[in-house]
Amino acid sequence: MSIETISLSGRKKEVSNKKMSFWESLYLVAIVKGLLITIRHLFKRKVTIKYPDQTRELSPVYRGQHMLMRDEEGRERCTACGLCALSCPAEAITMKAEERKPEEKHLYREEKYASIYEINMLRCIFCGLCEEACPKQAIYLTKSRVMVKPSSDREDFIYGKEKLVMPLDMAIKNTQMKTAN
Numbered sequence: 001m002s003i004e005t006i007s008l009s010g011r012k013k014e015v016s017n018k019k020m021s022f023w024e025s026l027y028l029v030a031i032v033k034g035l036l037i038t039i040r041h042l043f044k045r046k047v048t049i050k051y052p053d054q055t056r057e058l059s060p061v062y063r064g065q066h067m068l069m070r071d072e073e074g075r076e077r078c079t080a081c082g083l084c085a086l087s088c089p090a091e092a093i094t095m096k097a098e099e100r101k102p103e104e105k106h107l108y109r110e111e112k113y114a115s116i117y118e119i120n121m122l123r124c125i126f127c128g129l130c131e132e133a134c135p136k137q138a139i140y141l142t143k144s145r146v147m148v149k150p151s152s153d154r155e156d157f158i159y160g161k162e163k164l165v166m167p168l169d170m171a172i173k174n175t176q177m178k179t180a181n
């Protein structure tokens with residue numbers, strides 16, 4: 001008794017065990033059919049690009065490399081409140097909070113700052129929830145691609161402050177541009 005199966009795609013074909021004819025056993029028709037499919041694809045619009053020589057234009061809502069922002073005086077904005085880590089669905093963010101010393105006022109905006117701030121790029125799904133959760137506008141997902149080097153060491157994909165904090169000269173340039181406008 002055969003069991004009737006339902007084809008979800010509607011493209012189900014019964015396999016036939018009938019003996020092939022002489023012409024069928026030469027596979028000529030099948031080869032010509034295959035070649036025609038290949039030739040047809042030669043004239044279709046290419047869906048691939050020659051990366052890295054060519055790159056695609058990024059979507060306006062593209063979310064790339066994170067950046068820990070500085071304020072207009074070049075001080076780190078992050079106050080190590082942990083809200084970004086709490087809102088991260090991938091549990092990719094870890095940090096260590098420390099109290100700012102009086103002589104560090106020019107480095108950190110608040111009394112508390114992140115002495116360690118790390119994002120595990122193997123976990124991150126670039127959802128942007130950390131950016132939305134931050135009450136200090138301290139973390140942003142920029143349009144830059146995350147430039148990871150191939151590595152078999154997981155530690156290489158954990159980005160610390162040296163890779164995440166906005167370069168000081170960029171902060172100074174931003175302030176100069178704001179003042180000029």
Ligand code: SF4
Binds near residue numbers: 090093130131
């Ligand atoms: S972008 Fe999303 S997944 Fe990545 S660190 Fe931020 S909250 Fe976590």
Ligand code: SF4
Binds near residue numbers: 081082135137138
């Ligand atoms: S980046 Fe923002 S949300 Fe995350 S710890 Fe710093 S201040 Fe808090």
